[in-house]
Each structure stands twice: as C-alpha cells, then as structure tokens.
Amino acid sequence: xxxxxxxxxxxxxxxxxxxxxxxxxxxxxxxxxxxxxxxxxxxxxxxxxxxxxxxxxxxxxxxxxxxxxxxxxxxxxxxxxxxxxxxxxxxxxxxxxxxxxxxxxxxxxxxxxxxxxxxxxxxxxxxxxxxxxxxxxxxxxxxxxxxxxxxxxxxxxxxxxxxxxxxxxxxxxxxxxxxxxxxxxxxxxxxxxxxxxx
Amino acid sequence: xxxxxxxxxxxxxxxxxxxxxxxxxxxxxxxxxxxxxxxxxxxxxxxxxxxxxxxxxxxxxxxxxxxxxxxxxxxxxxxxxxxxxxxxxxxxxxxxxxxxxxxx
Numbered sequence: 001x002x003x004x005x006x007x008x009x010x011x012x013x014x015x016x017x018x019x020x021x022x023x024x025x026x027x028x029x030x031x032x033x034x035x036x037x038x039x040x041x042x043x044x045x046x047x048x049x050x051x052x053x054x055x056x057x058x059x060x061x062x063x064x065x066x067x068x069x070x071x072x073x074x075x076x077x078x079x080x081x082x083x084x085x086x087x088x089x090x091x092x093x094x095x096x097x098x099x100x101x102x103x104x105x106x107x108x109x110x111x112x113x114x115x116x117x118x119x120x121x122x123x124x125x126x127x128x129x130x131x132x133x134x135x136x137x138x139x140x141x142x143x144x145x146x147x148x149x150x151x152x153x154x155x156x157x158x159x160x161x162x163x164x165x166x167x168x169x170x171x172x173x174x175x176x177x178x179x180x181x182x183x184x185x186x187x188x189x190x191x192x193x194x195x196x197x198x
Numbered sequence: 199x200x201x202x203x204x205x206x207x208x209x210x211x212x213x214x215x216x217x218x219x220x221x222x223x224x225x226x227x228x229x230x231x232x233x234x235x236x237x238x239x240x241x242x243x244x245x246x247x248x249x250x251x252x253x254x255x256x257x258x259x260x261x262x263x264x265x266x267x268x269x270x271x272x273x274x275x276x277x278x279x280x281x282x283x284x285x286x287x288x289x290x291x292x293x294x295x296x297x298x299x300x301x302x
Contacts (some may be wrong), residue, residue: 001200002201002275003200003209004201004202005202006249007200008206008207011295012206012207012209012210013287015210015214016213016214016217019217019218019237020217021212022219022221022223022233022237023217023218023221023225023230023233023234023237024221027301028229028230031230031233032229032233035233035236035237036298037236037242038240039236041204041222042240042243042244045207045210046247049223049247049248049249049265051242051247051251052225052263053261054243054247054264054265057264057265057268058243058268061271061272062236062240062268063270065272066271066272066275069275069276069279070232070233070275071228071277073229073279073282073283074229076286077229077282077283078241078292080204082244083228084225084230086227087224087225087226091223091224091277092224095219095220095223096220098219098223099216099217099219099220100216102216102219103212103213103216106212106216107209107212109203109207110208110212111205115204115205115252115253116253116256117253117255117272118203118255118256119250120255120256121255122251122255123255123256124261125256126288128258128260129261129262129265132258132262133265136285143225144262144266144300146271148266148269151269151270152269152273155273155274155276155277156221157275158277159221159277159280162277162281162284163280181203192253
C-alpha cells in the first residue's frame with residue numbers, strides 16, 4: 001500500500017466519521033462543528049485528487065460561507081448548549097434500515113460495474129475552465145453561467161423580501177394587539193355566520 | 199494515485215450520501231436537516247470530480263457541474279436560513295412538526 005493510498009484512507013475515514021457524528025450528535029452546535037470538519041475533509045480529498053481549484057472553492061464557499069451562516073442561524077434561533085429532544089427509537093431503526101438497504105443496493109451496483117479508468121492525464125487549468133465557462137459555442141457553459149447569475153439575483157431578492165420586517169409582526173406588543181384584533185374579527189365572523197345560518 | 203481503485207472513492211461518496219439521508223430522516227430540527235442536505239450535495243460533488251478525473255480526463259464537464267452545484271447550494275442555504283429565521287420569529291420554534299400549517 002503506497003503512501004497516497006494510506007493518505008486517502010485516512011482522509012475518507014475522517015470525512016465519514018465527522019459526517020456521522022454531525023448527523024448523530026444531539027447538541028446542535030457540535031453538529032455544525034462536525035459538519036465543518038467533514039467539509040474540510042472533503043476539501044482535503046479534492047486536494048488529494050489534485051483538483052486544487054475545486055478544493056479552494058470548497059473551502060471558500062462551504063467552510064467560509066455556508067457553515068458560518070449555519071452557525072449564525074443557530075445562535076439566532078436557539079440556545080446552543082441545549083440538547084435536542086431524543087427521537088423515537090422506531091424512527092431511528094426504520095431510517096437506519098432504509099439507509100443501510102439503500103447503501104447496500106447502491107454499492108452492489110457499483111461493485112458490479114467494471115469501471116475502466118482512462119490512462120490519460122487529467123489536465124485542467126484555471127484558464128481552461130474560465131475560457132470554457134464563457135464559451136458560447138458547443139461545449140461552452142455561457143448559458144448555465146447566465147442562468148446561475150439570474151438564480152443568485154433571485155435568491156438575493158428573495159432573502160431580502162423574506163427577511164424584511166413588517167413593522168407590526170416583529171414588535172411584541174403590536175403583535176399581541178394584532179392577535180387580539182384578529183380574535184375579535186374571527187369572533188365577529190363566527191357570529192355573522194351563525195346569524196346567517198339561522 | 200492509481201493505487202486506490204475508483205470504487206473505493208465511490209464507496210466514500212455513497213456512504214456520505216446515505217449518512218446525509220439518515221440525518222434527513224431522523225432529525226426534526228430544520229437547521230440540522232439543512233446540514234444533512236449540504237452533506238448530500240457534497241457527496242454528489244465528490245462523484246462528479248472522480249468520474250471526470252478517472253473516466254473522462256480530457257473533458258472538464260464534471261468540474262463545471264461541481265462549480266454550479268456549489269453555487270446553487272450556497273443560494274439554497276441562504277434562502278433556507280432566511281425562511282428558518284422568519285419562521286422562528288413567528289412560531290418560536292424551528293421544528294418541522296410545528297410548521298405543518300406551511301403545507302397548505
């Protein structure tokens with residue numbers, strides 16, 4: 001077994017261990033940190049595969065962006081030290097069985113198929129990626145690039161619209177007043193319907 | 199590099215996918231479900247890179263798919279977290295069982 005193979009097995013054990021802990025630990029903040037380690041392990045796997053560009057993108061976007069966003073939202077929404085409620089045993093067993101069967105089935109299919117790796121060298125450069133990304137002829141990715149830019153714009157506008165404060169709903173006192181008003185209104189409506197039924 | 203057969207890398211990505219599925223099935227907290235989705239997307243990314251590198255080394259399509267998936271995952275996470283925080287403001291809970299009125 002060569003050194004690169006040993007490094008690969010160490011990296012994959014790290015990824016799977018961190019991912020498994022991220023999905024099973026009951027403290028949500030620890031779960032986010034394990035997810036962070038798992039994503040760093042995946043970046044290491046990309047480095048091992050010698051696609052350094054994707055590894056850099058992985059670290060910048062996932063580790064620097066998404067995990068930080070998730071940690072922020074954990075702090076905004078709950079006490080991070082609290083444990084999450086235990087799931088019923090029936091659900092855990094059922095989902096573990098479903099997942100194990102799915103994994104077995106998929107891996108049997110992978111084992112049956114005979115992959116013949118090409119002997120050629122994988123030659124990518126960032127300049128090649130860039131020129132193909134903005135190429136409008138066949139094999140170019142100019143259209144998906146533009147579509148993704150529209151998607152990002154839509155996501156940004158959507159986030160702003162969702163997060164926009166309606167002055168009534170966020171103020172606690174005003175919210176109670178609104179709730180009371182709504183109660184009165186529903187009662188009125190109920191009264192009206194009763195009268196109309198009579 | 200060639201000392202590791204391709205199926206071993208596919209084993210890692212498949213295992214990661216099903217770990218994510220397990221999290222998606224068992225967790226009822228929206229943020230942890232979002233984390234599970236991130237794991238699933240990452241396992242798919244590993245597959246794309248490996249297939250591109252081992253089977254079609256003269257093309258770059260796998261790398262483009264990975265870049266687009268990462269972009270879309272970032273947008274999805276941003277929108278999902280905006281929705282989760284807004285839901286928390288109105289319901290004081292981010293448990294999916296308590297958000298059933300969003301169904302209709």
